[in-house]
Amino acid sequence: MGDHALRRKRWVVYTRAPFAGPRKLIDYLGRYTHRVAISSHRLLDCQDGQVRYTYRDRRDGDRQKVDELPAEEFLHRFLQHVLPDGFFRIRHYGLLANCIKSQRLAECRRLLGLRVSGVAEEPPQTAAQWLLVLLGIEITQCPRCGGRLHSVSFRAPDTFPSPTCQRPACRGFPPWDTS
Numbered sequence: 001m002g003d004h005a006l007r008r009k010r011w012v013v014y015t016r017a018p019f020a021g022p023r024k025l026i027d028y029l030g031r032y033t034h035r036v037a038i039s040s041h042r043l044l045d046c047q048d049g050q051v052r053y054t055y056r057d058r059r060d061g062d063r064q065k066v067d068e069l070p071a072e073e074f075l076h077r078f079l080q081h082v083l084p085d086g087f088f089r090i091r092h093y094g095l096l097a098n099c100i101k102s103q104r105l106a107e108c109r110r111l112l113g114l115r116v117s118g119v120a121e122e123p124p125q126t127a128a129q130w131l132l133v134l135l136g137i138e139i140t141q142c143p144r145c146g147g148r149l150h151s152v153s154f155r156a157p158d159t160f161p162s163p164t165c166q167r168p169a170c171r172g173f174p175p176w177d178t179s
Contacts, residue, residue, distance in 0.1 A: 036089075037077075037080075037081035044066065046071060050068050050069070050071065051068065051069055051070075052068045053067060053069075054066055054067075095108065114136070115133075
């Protein structure tokens with residue numbers, strides 16, 4: 001059937017209420033519409049027909065754990081998340097859709113009264129440069145007299161003076177692992 005014929009067809013959609021509620025369903029679907037089923041950095045090794053990988057156990061305080069599966073079972077589970085022909089992963093839509101992103105963002109900046117920077121310019125490197133380009137704020141200049149502000153670097157001591165003032169313990173997890 002062509003697109004035109006499908007538009008005229010009456011559709012009956014059967015749905016059930018999600019077991020864990022709509023919020024859990026949206027979280028689950030979001031993990032598969034915007035990303036691949038498993039990131040390469042989560043794969044640890046594949047030896048003797050067994051695949052080892054990391055995952056986050058959401059039922060156990062979102063802790064990172066290691067699992068091992070036979071290669072056939074791992075591939076079976078992975079292939080269940082491969083989209084069929086004609087389907088595409090969602091990247092960006094609306095304002096951030098690739099085909100109109102630059103025009104829409106320029107229009108948003110214009111409506112917000114922000115300065116629009118030239119496309120051919122080299123991107124800013126420091127936070128001060130970013131603030132100047134995006135918001136028009138010059139943080140290296142005194143707002144009263146217009147004189148140049150100087151930065152003074154501060155280095156935290158390697159040892160702390162008292163046991164009550166200690167560096168926070170590192171848990172060993174990467175700070176933003178969204179997989």
